[in-house]
Amino acid sequence: MPDTSYAIAPTLSAWRVRSLLTLLRGALQNGEDLGSWLTRHPVLHTVLDEAAALGLNDLTLDEALNRLEQALVFSTQDAPLADADASGLRLHRLTQALALGPDDLCMWVALALPEDDPRLAHFIDELHGDGGLLTRATLVRCWAPLTVTRALQRLQAAHLIQATPPEAGPSPALRTHPALWELACGLPPAPNSWLHRPWQTLPTLDDLILPDAWRDRLAATPARPADEHRTCWALRGLPGSGRRTLAGALARQQGLGLIEAVDASNLPTLGAAAALLGAVPLVSFEPTPGERLSWQPPAGCPGLVVARLPQHGGLSLNDRPVQTLELNAPDIDERRRHWRLALSQRSDRLQQTTSTEPTDELLDLRLPRGTLHRLARSLPHQPDADLHTLVLRQLDEAGRFALDGIAQRMPALHDDETLALPGHAQEEFDTLVARCRHRDRLASLLPSAFGHSDGVKALFKGPSGTGKTLGARHLAHALSRPLYRVDLAATVSKYIGETERNLERVFEAAESLDVVLLLDEGDALMAGRTQVGSATDRYANLETNYLLQRLERYRGVLVVTTNAADRIDAAFTRRMDATLDFPLPDALTRLALWQAHLGTHQQVSDEALERVALRCNLSGGQIRNAALHAALLAIERARAIGPGELQQALEREYRKAGQQCPSLEPQD
Secondary structure, eight states, X not given: OOOOSSOOOOOHHHHHHHHHHHHHHHHTTTSOOHHHHHHHOTTHHHHHHHHHHTTOTTSOHHHHHHHHHHHHHHHHHSSOOTTOOHHHHHHHHHHHHHTOOHHHHHHHHHHHHHXXXXXXXXXXXXXTOBTTBEEHHHHHHHSOHHHHHHHHHHHHHTTOEEEESTTSOSSOEEEEOHHHHHHXXXXXXXXXXXXXXXXXXXXXXXXXXXXXHHHHHHHTSOSSOOGGXXXXXXXXXXXXXXXXXXXXXXXXXXXXXXEEESSGGGGGGHHHHHHHHTEEEEEEOOOOTTOEEEEOOOTTOOSEEEEEEOSSOEEEESSSOEEEEEEOOOOHHHHHHHHHHHHHHHHHHHTOOOOOSOOHHHHTSOOXXXXXXXXXXXXXXXXXXXXXXXXXXXXXXHHHHHTXXXXXXXXXXXXXXXXXXXXXXXXHHHHHHHHHHTHHHHHHHSOGGGTTOOOEEEEEEOSTTSSHXXXXXXXXXXXXXXXXXXXXHHHOOSSTTHHHHHHHHHHHXXXXXXOEEEETTGGGTSBOOOOOOSHHHHHHHHHHHHHHHHHHTOOSEEEEEESOGGGBOHHHHHTOSEEEEOOOOOHHHHHXXXXXXXXXXXOOOHHHXXXXXXHOOOOHHHHHHHHHHHHHHHHHTTSOBOHHHHHHHHHHHHHHTTOOOOOOSOOO
């Protein structure tokens, strides 16, 4: 047992005094008198004063170091003393997590001395330092060479120290990692290094709304697992699926906080930072589709590590098993509970008594847990506004941000933009709308043999100008969802794997925000697979295979349009839940289109318009273009659209198609 006649708390100050006294003992090894060192370096008087404050003033240098070693070795081997300060507790956690010995920690503190007190620079340089910083030669003068070698290996493995500069030769200047040293001093994490949440601010598992199957698995995680029971929870899901919140609850279950690196450059120091703060590391990975990552957690990571993964890719750790939890989208019953909680919290914030029961329109929004609560928190206070309208507005803004650069927001549908389809096509379209509206209930009613796929994929095929894109806009309008068109120019890349990565970003964002996604001219991506004759063919087939698998598990509403359906791989066609033909309009449909596009401010007789609809076999897009040009001519002539303007517009449209405009004169 150590001599406890003087109680020395294991504080950072005590470790600092021990490091300084060790350096001073090294300075006196050549037989030089202490007084001469004090004369040349008056700052050393401060060191002696600090030692005296610890009750070491009546002891020789060796006796003082022996007493410090006894007290501090005892504190690192057992629970820290009750009177240790915050920095002392952090140092204790660091030594436990990294299995550091007293000399290891003493050297690390010594390397930080120039950062704390620049007045020590000349003293350190006289001890074979470099620019006021300690070197290996300095440490060897004060500790045994083998002890220094082993200590530096441990400290470098945990990225606790840095060599400055790295090319400075066999004995470069050494320094502590500045951000880690700030943590050791009891300061909060640097904003550009790590994000830390203390355990008191984290939710418990009981606070979360979770499926029972998840709760049973998570509750089985042992509290404070020992080294031999180290584990990793891999939480997979869409953006906003609640992975970070669940990671916080797992950390709280261990009595620890949660810490994550701001960017990849901070990952090597994450283990040491987690040890100092008493936190569980949360690491985010972005593997490419089909990629399996192998990761070695940095030194100092505690028994539990949490990994945050997208829906694709895999992860293996070199030093611990991985338990995977798929955070699928909540079903309608779970969404109801989340909306009740979110609306109740909103009422408390507004200090108003409002209904916390969600409407059917809110429940139909298939939002992930985190996205749902973020939207509810961001809703503006507009007492007269409909809650569903406010949510859709916030959802639209979130979609513009998440899909910026890879998908374009399609304009909202106007009242006069009618979709004119033949009878059977209109029936198919209405069935598609019903399928999208009731996909939750449909999945719950079907037996398991159907796979319970609640995504809806539709193929709109037909010649150009037949209204396929307009049909997608009508579908989004009927579902009260925004429509986003994938920008193929921004997603398709010549670099291997980039196309899949870009498309995955589109699909994940669309699923997490429950928007309708439009893949226009989809045959460009869904072309049939070919025989492999070159590397280009092989990678093109890989892209096709990725799309096939991604469509299989897509849980949103996707519309694919094409005017070359024969070019689409048959495997894609089989995965479509609905296929709608958009044929060229018949005479009655063409008449309805002419009437809709020309509007009421025109002077074309009904008989003349019927002849145009009967004789001019145009697509809906061509009719729209002709009506637009006729309106332009009428504006130029300052009059309403008449037969002359319509005739000129028709002739122009036929010339563009390389055809002869039929006669529109009445026939006897």
